Amino acid sequence: MKRFLLAACLLACSAARADALSDANALFASKAYPQALAAYTKLGNSGNVEAQQHLGEMYWYGEAGAVDEAKAQLWFGKAAAKGNPVAIASLALIKQRGLRRAEIAHWVEQYQGEDLKSGSFDCAVPRIPAISKQSADIERVSASVTKWQDCYNAFVTNLNAASPLTKRIPADIVKLMNEAETRRAGERLALVQENLAEESRVAAKLVLADVAAWRSATEAYVKEHNAIIAASPAVQLYDFDKPIGAAARPKN
Numbered sequence: 505m506k507r508f509l510l511a512a513c514l515l516a517c518s519a520a521r522a523d524a525l526s527d528a529n530a531l532f533a534s535k536a537y538p539q540a541l542a543a544y545t546k547l548g549n550s551g552n553v554e555a556q557q558h559l560g561e562m563y564w565y566g567e568a569g570a571v572d573e574a575k576a577q578l579w580f581g582k583a584a585a586k587g588n589p590v591a592i593a594s595l596a597l598i599k600q601r602g603l604r605r606a607e608i609a610h611w612v613e614q615y616q617g618e619d620l621k622s623g624s625f626d627c628a629v630p631r632i633p634a635i636s637k638q639s640a641d642i643e644r645v646s647a648s649v650t651k652w653q654d655c656y657n658a659f660v661t662n663l664n665a666a667s668p669l670t671k672r673i674p675a676d677i678v679k680l681m682n683e684a685e686t687r688r689a690g691e692r693l694a695l696v697q698e699n700l701a702e703e704s705r706v707a708a709k710l711v712l713a714d715v716a717a718w719r720s721a722t723e724a725y726v727k728e729h730n731a732i733i734a735a736s737p738a739v740q741l742y743d744f745d746k747p748i749g750a751a752a753r754p755k756n
Contacts, residue, residue: 525554532558537567548579556583557591564594564682571684573598601680608681611673612689617696619672620663627655629707632714635721637729642722649715656708663700669693 528543541562547555560580562568568575577598583591601608630648633641666672670690681689 541568553583553586553588557588560591560594566684571682604680607677608685612685617700620700625659625662627652627659629711632718635725637725667697669697
């Protein structure tokens, strides 16, 4: 009889724990996170493996109030010790985060888009004088402006193709980021791209203003100079009627 009563008690206790877990899951599903946290904690402290797994997830994703990696690791560790596969995988991920924390921080806090404005996209500003009085200098300035414009247009094309910059985060690093880090990285990289675009627009306007001033001064000098020597047919004049520095305007 005692043995029968003990078995009945165990079954009743198991049913009660199952009902409590179902209630906790329902609270979580309805996003009643504080109540779900309290329910899972009570079950987790009594040894319920699934509740321990859920507690680890709640602290990991910040559903327990804020992301708390230490508490997530604690609860995952309890569940993993009993063979819970989700908890075991989560602990492995947390270990990898520790090994690659500097790479995560680079994308969340430090990346400035250096790779997008270096190498072939490092567009040197052309040296533009106030005026050119020799054909060789006119050719030199025109060529340097064209080279800069080609580089600038390539930079803009590449920057647009790179959007959103979150695509540049290595996939294996993305997998290691928690939700808060993913959000912060997205916000930061959007700002980085906006700043790069604005800096390039400002720089382009300054260059084009210098080119316009140089062209105006040079063309005025050329017209005056040609008028003076036009009566001398033996003098071969430079063809200043062709546009000076007439490469296509940079893209916006």
